[in-house]
Each structure stands twice: as structure tokens, then as C-alpha cells.
Amino acid sequence: MKKLKFPKNLIGGRVIKTGVAVFITALVCQLLNLPVAFAIVTAIVTIEPTAADSIRKGMQRFPASLIGTAISLTVIYIFGQSPLAYTLAAVLTIVACTKLKLEAGTLVATLAAVAIVPTVEANYMIAFFERAGTTTIALVISTVVNVSILPPKFSKIIAERNLMLFGKVATLISQIGVQLPSEQVYIKKAKKEYDQLTKEIEKSLQLCQFQLEEWKFHKHSIQDMRRFHFEQKKLQLLQQILYHLNSVFVTKINKYEMDGDKRLLLSQTLHVLSLGLNDSTYQINAEHVQIIKKLDTKFWHIRSEVAEQGEDKRKYHHHFSTEAVLYFALLSIHDILEELEHLRHHYQKFKPTHLEKETST
Template sequence: MKPSHFIGSRVVKTGVAVFLTAWICELFDAPAVFAVITAIVTIEPTVSDSIRKGFVRFPASAIGAAYSVFFIYLFGNSPITYALAATLTIVTCFRLKLHAGLLVATLTAVAMVEVIHSNYFISFLIRLGTTTIGLVVSTAVNMFVLPPDYTSHITENMMAIRKRLAAKIEKVFYTVTAEQPTAATNALKSTDVVYKKIRQTETLIQFQKEEAKYHPLTNSEKRFFKQVEKQLTCLKLIHYHIDNVVTTRLRDDLWHDHEKKIIRQAADELVDTFNRKTALNQTHIRELRELYWRENGVASRKPDASVANFPPELIITYELLTICQLTERFLEYGKDIKKQTKIIEQSR
């Protein structure tokens, strides 16, 4: 993802929302500060979030304003007013599960202390009105100005995940076939970076689904995102199976030279596939499958053979074979994605 693009659109929308909110408040001769505060925090990644959280922020702001007016009436403009208004606003919003409105409600409660000196009820109503202006304007801006489109970010993330997994596959399977794999595997790093990237992409896909409620997708776009989601599931499972290999207990006498060659050839094939999106060489996959069945046959004849005592050779060949199968599925989804992308580009 390119942060400058992602953050930039929200910054632009925030600026537009603040300007329009302040301008409308000026037309009605109403104080703009509370409306502007609301407008700033209401710009969300999706229109759906802006609307949903707006219904939370309005009552939360009302609670903050009410506490502020009440304590100003009792104690005037004093430190105890600030403390009680802020504290009770937070507690009440938390108890009522208005978590999305905590920030704007607390800011409203504290900011009102300085500007209210009389006509408490009228001031309370004005604050609710300006808060409503901020919510409505900000939501409208989010919907119509630079509508969120996460397609490019999702595509970039998918490419980054592919490349990271390719590098991890090469490193892991060359390590477990090293001369002394027990010592070598201790140096393998966790794949948490890949996992975070996968989670981030899942979030972006969810954002795009929510956005589709207000900016409907064409059939080709729906098909595109459905297939991308399936691809991401494949990558997530591949990541899981790589981690299984990393956590497998090894011995230093695991492999014969020809077995190492088969495993490394399969790993190289996967790396090439992820980097270039080329089809897997079925000769290498067939050799790996034969190795797996040989290891399976040997394991079943061992006296300690049980579900709890699978030998590491069997586990590693199984995981690698599973990764190959998931990769083939990933490529199948990719063909449909390519087709839908062409249709989308032609329709624009």
C-alpha cells in the first residue's frame, strides 16, 4: 500500500468537510468549533462507518454537552467543572457502549466550559445543532468527494504477500534440507509480517464490501473481489502450512541427497510461480507426491507409528505438497481475476 495515496484522500476530504461545516455554521451565525471537531472525527475509511458511527456520536455528544451545562450551572468555569464533565462523559459513554463517540463527546464537554456563561438550555440546543451539521456534512463529503476505492491497495498487498511468501518458502525448505537442519531452523524468523499484511488486506476487502452498499459494484467487480478473497484465503493457508514446517521438530539425518533435491526443486517451482504467476511443473509435483507416499509407507511400518508420532519427513513433505495444491488453486482464481479485470477496464 502507498500510504501517501491512502492518507492523502482522507486529508483532502477532512479539509473539505471542515470548510463546508464552518461555512454553514457561519451562515446560521452559530459557533463552528464543535461542528468542526465532529466533522474531523467523522471522516471514516468507508461511508458505512461514517453513518453507523454518526448514530453513536450524536447521543454521545449530547451527553457530553449535558454534563458540561449541568456542571457549569453548579460550579461555573472552574477546574472541578472540567474534571467532572470529562470524567462522567467518559464513564456514561462507556456504560452505554457509545465507544465510537467517546472522543468527540469528551472534547465537546471540555470545550463548552469556556464558552458558556448564560442561557444554558439554549446553548445546549445550539451545540446539538452544530454537532448535527458536522455529522451530516462530513458523511456527505465522505460519500461524494473521492469515494473510497481500495482496489489498487488490495492488489498491491496481494503482490507483496506473494513475494514475501515466495521468499519464506525458499528459506524454510532450503533450511529444513540443510546438512544440519536442527541448528539452521532456530535462525528462522517468524512470519508475523506476512500475517499482518494478510490481516490488513482482509480489512481492506471488508471496507470495499461495506462501501459497495453506497457505491454498488458491477457484476464483474463483484466477481473480481470474490476471486481475490478466495486467493487471499489460499495465501493465508499457505502461510499457515509454512509455519507448521517451521515449528516441526527435526533431526540432522532426515534426508538422502535425492530427497533433498526433490524438495528443493518443488520449493524453487513455488518461488518461480509466486514471482511470475507461471504454472507449476507437474513433473516436480509428481516426484514430490511419490516421495510423500514413500515416507508415508515407511512411517506406517515403524513400531512407534501413531497420530502423535508422525516423523518430520512425512510432515514436511505433506505440508509442501499441500502448499503446491493451494498454489494451483490460487492460480485458477487468478485466471478469472485477469478475465474480470479486462472486462472492468473495457467498461470504463
């Protein structure tokens, strides 16, 4: 009989915090004899990735929900509990939140405006204060829970994503290097992978911002900050690599412009760059150095040829040929790889055991 296997991290910290916020909100509302349903909905939608977001958006959600409730009660007074009342309550609330720059509270305010329509009976003032009370309770409880329970550790996620992203970039560079000799540089599939990697890096940069915001409300050690800045710097350098790698895609190689030896040199360069990026220590071996020296010599030879040509002899006034652009991009990636190697040695001086554990995961 096969054992059932459950996925790891099935219930994350945010799910647990949502459950705790819902339970406490429901309990408090029942004790105060207030409507529970809408308070629970508010508590669910106001749990944010960081404590800073909860507080910042909570400052917008509270007045927005009061505005939505007031608009809804006004519409109900005029049109009754009709389909038109639901429509106007939702639309006018969205417009009001947008005009007052309360975009973060639009969802909660619209839910408040629509949910109150079928519950209002005779006393509009009591209905308004009930809704204001449940909204306040839900916002306060969800914010307190988000700040105090299970603070998220984005640094570990960033480190894991960096390991994955460096591997994918190395694979992409290797694929380009293999296809260069066959004159298939501009490949749609590789460009799609490049675009996807760019989006993934943007996500990781957002996680870095989340971590910095989270540390405003929770204690952290100097070692935590060092590990975070190490991973953040790696991510920034990886972003620069993709910037230079884009030159390979936007620069189309004409088979008549570059002979086989030149394309072979480009292919070898891409191969050693791929190996260097795929190594978590970013070590540069002797073969790598020799190939880069050849590429560097070729680059400066091309530049000197352009300089020797007079302005009158040039067909175009471009200072960089297609070949020079590609050489410059690859040399720039090599420089970044050297910076990664230096960065690694620098951070190993502080706590090498931590860094070794992170790269082995």
C-alpha cells in the same frame, strides 16, 4: 538546478473530503452564528474510510455528544470552570458511553464535554442547544461528504497489495529453501517476516470488507465485482499458504532425523514453490511437477511405514512424524498453487486485458 520532486498521492481522497467537510461546516456555522471551532473538530474526526462507517458511527456519535454535553454542563453547574470540572466531565462521559455501548462516539462526546467547559457563561440551556446544533451540523455534513464525494476504490489497493504480498511470501519460501541444507530451518528473522506478512494479510482482508461496505452506497459494474472477487480469493488462498508454511517454523528438524537427500528434496520443493508464487500467472512447469511427484511418493512411503508398524512397535502414538508434517505442508501449498493457476484461467475468460494490466502494475 535540481527540480523539486513531490511524492505521488500526497493528498489522498480522505484528506480532500476532510477539507471539504471542514469548509462547509465552518461556512454553515458562521451563517447561523454558531461556534465554529468545535464543529470543525467534530467534522475532522468523523470522516471515516467508508460511507457505511460514517453512517453507522454517526448514529452513535450524535447521542453520545449530547450525553457528554449534558454531563459537562451538570459538572460545571456544581464545580464551576475548575480543573476538577474538566476531569469529571471527561471521565464521566467516557464511563457513560462505555456503559451505553456508544464506544464509536466516545471521542466526539469527550471532546464536546471538555470543550464546552470554558465557553459556558450564564444560560446553560442555550449552551446545550448550541453544542447540539454544531454537533448535528458537523455530523450531517461529514457523512454527506463521505458518501457523495470521491468514493474510495479499495479494489485497486487490494490488487497492488496482493502483488506485493505474493512476492514477499515467495521470497520467504525461497530463503527457507536455501537455508534448509545448512540445517538452519528455525530462524528468528524468517519468523519475524512471517509474522509481519500475517499482519499485512489481515490489513488486506479488512480492505476487502471496506470495499463490500462501500458498494452498498455506490454503483459498481459486474466487471468490478469480478476483479474484486478474483483478488479476494487470491488473498484467501495466500492466507492458507501462510497457515501451512507455519508448519516449517513450528516443526524443528533434527539433523539426525533427515539425511542430506531428504533435506535437498525439501529445499528443491521450496524453490519451485517460490518460483510458482512469484509468477503472476502461477504456471506450474515440468520440473515443478517432477519434484512434487518425488515429494508425494516420499510422503506416502512414510505413511505406509507407519501403518505397517503395529501399535506395540511404535514409540509414540503420533500418526505424523516431523518429516511427514513438513511433506504434508509443502504438498498442501502446491495444491493451493494449482488452485491459483485454475483461478487465473477462470477469470481470464471474462476480461483478460484487465487482469494483465493489474499484474503488470
